[in-house]
Amino acid sequence: MDGEAAIRTEALTKHYGSVRALEALSLDVQPGEIFGFLGPNGAGKSTMIRTLLGFLHPTAGSASVLGMDIVEQSVEIRRRVGYLPGGIALYDTLSGADALDYLNDLQGRAPTRREELCERLQMPAGDLRRRVRDYSRGMRQKIGVIQALQHDPDVAILDEPSEGLDPLMQQAFYSILDDLRAAGRTIFFSSHVLSEVERVCDRVAIIRAGHLMALQHVDELLARRKRTVTLRWRGAVPDLSSVDGLADVQVQGDRMQATLLGDVAPFVRAVASPALLDLTIEPARLEEAFLEYYAGDEPTVAGKEASS
Amino acid sequence: MNPRLLLQTIRWNRVRLVALVLAGFGWGILIPVIYSNFSDVIREMANSGAIPKQMMSFGSGNLFSVPGAITIGFQHPLAIAFLGIFAVGTTTGAIAGERERGTLEVLLARPVSRRTLYLTIALAVVILLSVELASLLGGLWAGILATDIGDQVDTSALWLVFVNGLMLWGAFAAFGLAASVSFDRHAPAISLALAYLLVNYFLEILGSLWTDVAWSQEYSLFHHFQPAELLTGKADPADFLILTAAILVPLAYALIVFPRRDLAAPD
Numbered sequence: 139m140d141g142e143a144a145i146r147t148e149a150l151t152k153h154y155g156s157v158r159a160l161e162a163l164s165l166d167v168q169p170g171e172i173f174g175f176l177g178p179n180g181a182g183k184s185t186m187i188r189t190l191l192g193f194l195h196p197t198a199g200s201a202s203v204l205g206m207d208i209v210e211q212s213v214e215i216r217r218r219v220g221y222l223p224g225g226i227a228l229y230d231t232l233s234g235a236d237a238l239d240y241l242n243d244l245q246g247r248a249p250t251r252r253e254e255l256c257e258r259l260q261m262p263a264g265d266l267r268r269r270v271r272d273y274s275r276g277m278r279q280k281i282g283v284i285q286a287l288q289h290d291p292d293v294a295i296l297d298e299p300s301e302g303l304d305p306l307m308q309q310a311f312y313s314i315l316d317d318l319r320a321a322g323r324t325i326f327f328s329s330h331v332l333s334e335v336e337r338v339c340d341r342v343a344i345i346r347a348g349h350l351m352a353l354q355h356v357d358e359l360l361a362r363r364k365r366t367v368t369l370r371w372r373g374a375v376p377d378l379s380s381v382d383g384l385a386d387v388q389v390q391g392d393r394m395q396a397t398l399l400g401d402v403a404p405f406v407r408a409v410a411s412p413a414l415l416d417l418t419i420e421p422a423r424l425e426e427a428f429l430e431y432y433a434g435d436e437p438t439v440a441g442k443e444a445s446s
Numbered sequence: 447m448n449p450r451l452l453l454q455t456i457r458w459n460r461v462r463l464v465a466l467v468l469a470g471f472g473w474g475i476l477i478p479v480i481y482s483n484f485s486d487v488i489r490e491m492a493n494s495g496a497i498p499k500q501m502m503s504f505g506s507g508n509l510f511s512v513p514g515a516i517t518i519g520f521q522h523p524l525a526i527a528f529l530g531i532f533a534v535g536t537t538t539g540a541i542a543g544e545r546e547r548g549t550l551e552v553l554l555a556r557p558v559s560r561r562t563l564y565l566t567i568a569l570a571v572v573i574l575l576s577v578e579l580a581s582l583l584g585g586l587w588a589g590i591l592a593t594d595i596g597d598q599v600d601t602s603a604l605w606l607v608f609v610n611g612l613m614l615w616g617a618f619a620a621f622g623l624a625a626s627v628s629f630d631r632h633a634p635a636i637s638l639a640l641a642y643l644l645v646n647y648f649l650e651i652l653g654s655l656w657t658d659v660a661w662s663q664e665y666s667l668f669h670h671f672q673p674a675e676l677l678t679g680k681a682d683p684a685d686f687l688i689l690t691a692a693i694l695v696p697l698a699y700a701l702i703v704f705p706r707r708d709l710a711a712p713d
Contacts, residue, residue: 154710184711191555193709213557221555224711227548231458243450244556285552 142205144169144293144324145190149199152185152348159185161348162199167341172315172325174339174356176332176428182348183328184224187295190326191221204292217246220291224298224328226282230271234261234281237270238288247289255284258310275302283311293324300334312338336360336424344431351431356424363422364397367405370415381408448558448566455570459536463574466528467581473528474585475592477519478512482593485509504654506663506672512599513674516586520611520673525582526647532574533615534639537622540567541704542635548712560705564627568697571619572612579611599677606676610685614671617692618643624696627704630712667692 145167152160160182167173177183188194190203192212201208203215228237242249256266259280270278279302287294300308315325315338329335335342336356344352352359367384369375375394378384383399392415398405402419409417456463488509491497507517519525541564544550554560583604590596622639629635646666653663663669670685 154708188709188711193551193554195706195708213559216555217557219555221552223548223551223555225548226552227712228552229549240450240454241552241556244448244553244558246557 142169143167143202144171145173145201145203145326147186147190147199147201150186150189150196150201151198152182152189152194153197158348160189160196163345163348163350164199165343165350165353167324167326169324170319170322171340172319172327172338174335174342175326175328175345176330176335176342177345178330178432181345183345184297185348186345187221187297187326187328190295191216191219218292220286220289220294222282222286222294222296222299224301226278228270228278228281228285231269233267233269234273234277235263235266237281238266238285241285242288245289249288251290252284252288255287255314258314259283259307260310276304276307279303280307283314287314287318291323293326294318295326295328297328298331299327299329300331308334332424332428342424344428346431352427359427360422360424361400363426364399365402365422366395366420367398368393368395368416368418369409370417372413372415376411378405378408381405447569448562451558451563451566452570452573455540455567456573459532459570459574462531462536463577466531466578469528470525470578470582471585471588473519473522473524474582474587475589477515477586478589478593478595481509481512481515482595485515504651506650506654506669507674511674512590512595513677516599516607516677517672517674519586520582520607520671521650521668526643528582529575529578529615530618530640530643532571532578533618534622534636534643536574537567537571537619538626538635538639539632540571540623541626542629543626543632545629545709545712546631550709551712554709561701564623564700564704568619568623571623572616575615575619576608576612579608579615583608600679603677603679606681607673610671610673610676610681610689613686613689613693614667617667617689617696618646620693620696620700624700624703627700627707630710 143166146165148164149162150160150164151158151162163182163186175183175186185194189196190201190208192208192215195209204218206215208215229240232240238249238252242252256262261277261280261284265277270281273281279299283296283299286296300311303311312334315327318325319340327335327339339356341353341355342359343350364385371392371394373392375389375392378394378396379387382404383401384405385397385399387394387396398419488497504518504521507519507521508514509518541550544553554563587601587604590599590601618639621642622635625635625638629638646668649662650666650668653660653666653669667689670688672682672685675681
């Protein structure tokens with residue numbers, strides 16, 4: 139791809155009548171990264187994915203996948219992309235194996251990863267011989283994941299991929315994503331399960347009412363979140379008001395609780411003392427960042443922080 | 447056209463196809479059998495006034511000649527039901543049905559354009575209708591041989607009946623597919639396609655039973671498929687032209703509308 143973005147949207151806009159599903163959304167997804175696309179139901183996640191795949195036609199703006207225009211070269215894009223729709227529906231009268239064969243034949247590429255995926259997601263041949271209509275929700279989702287990735291696509295677009303998978307299979311799925319990233323594949327990952335986005339994604343975009351609210355590395359996003367710190371001190375708690383980022387300090391006897399924004403190193407240096415009896419720093423969660431962007435009224439500024 | 451998609455579309459319909467081929471063949475045999483056994487009795491009843499004269503010509507056929515009986519056989523509600531299963535049921539379910547079930551998502555995520563999908567399904571339906579019509583005509587031919595009435599009909603013109611019949615049912619199939627690409631649910635698509643079929647049928651039958659509104663037959667597609675005329679060397683090229691138009695208009699509509707439609711996420 140020679141440095142070209144795997145997915146690029148420029149002021150991509152989609153309106154349905156008076157409903158503004160996507161509003162001038164611009165972002166780049168780099169080759170070989172796992173990109174999280176966050177937002178609650180109705181935020182525009184599925185609209186974005188469906189526009190990239192040619193199910194929907196953009197009202198304005200443009201987008202490309204693997205350097206190909208989503209309107210003019212949609213068929214070529216789909217040849218190199220794997221797609222897992224949210225709440226996937228499959229052909230109930232076919233067996234799992236027949237459904238995979240059929241979809242792969244239409245894809246026109248060898249199913250080089252199928253065997254490995256079936257093994258890692260625990261879909262043995264016996265289960266694949268059963269009809270899809272007899273599958274549990276989790277098994278359908280596994281078939282959904284396999285059909286999206288079996289042909290080793292350059293870009294995988296996954297809409298709520300871990301939905302219905304049990305915790306063990308979720309871990310197996312995350313491990314598959316890690317391997318795909320290591321192999322240079324690009325994953326566009328839509329979810330509202332923040333813990334899994336935090337676990338697997340390199341960068342995230344947060345979308346609200348069709349507007350891009352944030353686009354950052356997960357680490358950067360977390361580094362800017364407030365953490366709660368609690369410590370116990372032998373004797374009176376020293377004055378820590380000069381420590382960078384420390385706020386909301388509450389002292390009760392030998393115990394202190396406060397919020398800490400940004401780098402933890404200055405704080406740790408300040409409290410490093412034999413008088414320190416106990417110290418707890420709660421990890422920053424993506425959920426807090428997410429909620430911050432969803433607090434308050436409707437967004438007024440599109441693409442806030444998008445360039446950071 | 448996508449060969450894999452074509453094969454799978456035919457596979458989805460294979461049980462239906464076997465049942466309809468058997469039913470069509472059986473019905474084809476029955477037409478000459480009924481004619482050779484009952485036409486004299488019915489003629490006597492008509493002459494005696496026991497049956498109103500209008501009832502003797504159902505649709506554009508009659509029971510007093512082999513070609514007329516064959517026309518009735520093709521316009522009989524049973525034949526309409528057999529052929530309508532593919533022309534209406536399969537076509538409307540092919541895209542609107544897949545959309546409703548959510549399987550169109552995984553299908554169109556493959557490198558298959560919507561035009562290719564549409565044309566492949568259209569070809570599959572043409573193949574299914576051809577096999578079904580061929581089985582009906584095969585049964586008819588077998589029935590003619592069995593009842594020894596081959597001297598009353600030019601069986602060499604049966605291919606024209608096949609072509610004209612395929613055009614008639616191709617027109618209904620084209621309309622069914624146009625309805626299918628227009629809706630997100632199967633019910634409105636099949637309702638519209640079925641209504642189109644029934645209105646055409648009603649106009650044809652009404653005009654034949656009530657001479658004051660005989661003009662209504664001209665507005666029915668069924669009136670442009672006349673086995674009796676084809677088998678007696680009186681084929682009207684206008685019938686073929688009208689049916690060609692009835693195929694091309696919905697075909698063009700679907701080819702324009704389907705690729706341009708937004709396919710929002712299924713509910």
